[in-house]
Amino acid sequence: MVLGFTAAAAFTLFINRDGLLHPQHDGERLAAGSLADALDRLVGDPSATDSAPLREELERRSDRERVFWVQHADGSLLLPRPVAGEGMALSSLVGQAMAAHSSAWSVRSFSPLLIGTDRRLVKDPVGNSYLTYTLHRSPGGSRLWVAEDISTSVASLRSRLLGLAGVWILCLVLTLVAISILTRRIVQPLKDLHRLAASVTSASLASSHLKLDRPPLEVAELAGSFNGLLDRLALAWSQQRHFVGLVSHELRNPLMIISGYLRRLQRRGQNLDPEQMRALATTEAETHRITRMLNDLLDLSRSESGQLQMVLGPVAVDEVLTTACDLARSQLSRPLLLTLPKEAAEGPIHAVAETDRLQQVLLNLIENADKYSPPGRPIHLNLSQDADTLCISVQDQGIGIALEDIPKVFDRFHRGRNAIEHERGSGLGLSVVKLLVEAMGGSIDVESEIGVGSRFHIRLPAA
Amino acid sequence: MTCPERPTVSIVDDDPHIRAMVAEELADSGCEVRSLSNGLGLERVLGEGGIDLVLLDVQMPDCDGIQCLRDLRAQGFTVPVVIFTSLDDPERRRQAQEAGADAYVLKHQLLDRLPELLERLLPRRSENGSQ
Known part of the structure; x- marks a missing residue:
């Protein structure tokens, strides 16, 4: 666009300059007609040696704007008689003109493009610019020259050039503004698209749709297909949720029935011998293992598909600990000791967490401790409180x-190597514990010594 | 219909085995049991009066337990309701709490937590000393 305008401007400039110069040429040609005739007569007639009539004609035709002179074949010049005081100026002008014409154009000069190759620009001592060129060649080799004062033309040309440059700069600025507006119209929706795509989560899938303010057609189509993609993803997501729910339901119900009846049998069975009781206990323990494994696998699959949602809020950690211990005690054959800080007597101690998940974490850790402890050794749970952190330890x-x-x-x-020797296990439990604790914004670490025991620390932000 | 010393608990679940097992457990804990296979009959049973606690499953073919609870609360029933489900979905838990559930219990923990729930939600038991 800018290039096109520049080319058009340059072309206009060229035509303009040409137009400025040519009308004067027409005037010159009229004036030159008689001079050329006189020159031809002088040259054509060898007897006529007196150049006075030609000189008179030169003088008559020459004025301030235009000076004519003759260069004979032998190089001698016939100048009009100068007006008093201009003698020096005229001869120096003619001298410069002759010198300029005898030299070649410099290769880099653009002037020939503008004024033509057979013309030269010269300046007289006063500073006026003259365009000099041969107006007529007589058969004898004499030439009629003219020096034309183009100072006023150059001045007007210059002012037009400045005007044109002004218009050019204005156009350039307008073009740049237009381009930046257009670019913004196209780029802004793309930026919005990028921002939205980056911010979409499983939770916001259904609600995030790209709405653009009068976007260009192509971007509108892109936004449309993006929104379609979001819809399909949201559908797939809800289907997967539904599937996970269905699997949980279908597997957990039978597991609940199996473990429930196993428990009832052990508790209420009237005439079971110790071997049968042990068989029932093992079966129940294994059922619990399947249940926990199912929970772990579901959590892992949810976490991998971004569905492990936590609704975090203030949770009474001391109450969750008590519930978890009560639940665990029903399945443990060893002491489970819970130590709460004395603040717990004054009221619940709150952390930012999720009740079920925190309970799941505690049960997993208790089960882990139970699995790798010799019979009869107690498990200690301890809750302590800092300024802004709650620490639960399972030892x-x-x-x-x-x-x-x-x-x-x-x-x-x-x-761990000793774990493999000691107990069967999937190796999932602790990874799920860490997953859940971190999803609740907490952290977990462990200190341990072979043969002495392990101590897991969970830190949760206090609420 | 119910003797005053024995509180009546209604168990609503589409799975007959779970109904039977929870009913046995409840009976062992000293409760009268009304078993229902879906939430549709619950309103009528509650209307008849005498129900002290409802154990309500969430996923049932004919109705959603949480929606069922919402309807009951909207009709002014204030009986304590325990929502039990196999789905540990925080969103469902929040919905249940908003609908007016007194507890949200995962199915595999229901039997373990039953004594505590009965203790908490059936104050008459201890008052009447029926245990």
Whole structure:
């Protein structure tokens, strides 16, 4: 656009200059007609040696704007008689003109493009610009020259050039403004699209739709297909949720019935011998294992698909600890000791968490401690409180974790060497614990010594 | 219909085995039990009076337990309701609390938590010393 306008402006300038120069040429040609005739007569007639009539004609035709002179074939010049005081000026002008014409154009000069290759610009000592060129060549080799004062033309040309430059700059600015507005119209919706795409989460899938303010057609189409994609994702998401729900329901109901009846049998069975009781206890324990594993797998699958949602809020941690201990005690055959800080007597101690998840974490840790502790050794749960952090610790007197296994203890499917020898397990439990604790905005770490026991610390932000 | 010493608990679940098992457990804990296979009959049973606690499943083929609870509360029934479900979805838990549930219990923990729930939600039991 700018280039096009520049080209048009340059072309206009060229035509303009040409137009400025040419009308004068027409005037000159009229004036020159008689001079050329006189020159031809002089040259054509060898007897006529007196150049006075030609000189008179030159003088008559020459004026302030235009000076004519003759260059004979032998190089001698015939100048009009100068008006008093201009003698020096005229001869120097003619001298410059002759010198300029005898030299070649410099290669870099653009002037020939504007004024033509057979013309030269010269300046007289006063500073006026003259355009000099041969007006007529007589058969004998004499030439009629003219020097034309174009100072006024150049001045007007210059002012027009300035005007044109002004218009050019204005156009340039307008073009740049137009381009930036257009670019913004296209780029802004794309930026919005990018921002939205980056901010979409599983929770906001259904509600995030791109709404653009009068977007260009192409961007509108892109936004349309983006919104369609979001809709399909939201649908797939809800279907997956539904599926997870269905699987949980279909598997948990039978598990609940199995473990419930196993429990009832052990409690109410009238005439079971110890071996049968032990068989029932093992079956019940295994059922619990399947249940927990199912929960872990569901949590992992939810976490991987971004569906592990937490509705975080103030949770009475001391109450959750008490409930978890009560639940765990019904399945443990060892002492489970809970120590609450004395503040708990004054009222609930709140942390930012999620009740079910926190309980799941505690039960997982208690089960873990139970699994790797020799029979009869107690498990200690302890709650302590800082200014803005609650710390829950779960301590056992079990087999402990080897130093080299400690960094990997929360890795999925990782099991310590002594753990493998000691108990069966999936290696999922602690990774799910870490997953849940971190999803609640907390942190977990462990200290352990082989043969002495392990102590897990959960830190949660206080509410 | 109910003797004053024995509180009556209604268990609503579409699964007959779960109904039977929870009913047995409740009976062992000293409660009268009204078993219902879906939430549609619950309104009528509550209207008859004498129900002290409702254990209400969420996922049932004919009705959604939480919606059912909403309807009951809208009709002015104030009986304590325990929502029990196999789905540990915080969103459902929030919905249940908003609908006016007194507790939201996961199915695999229901039997373990039953004594505590009965203790908390049936104050008459301890008052009457029926245990």
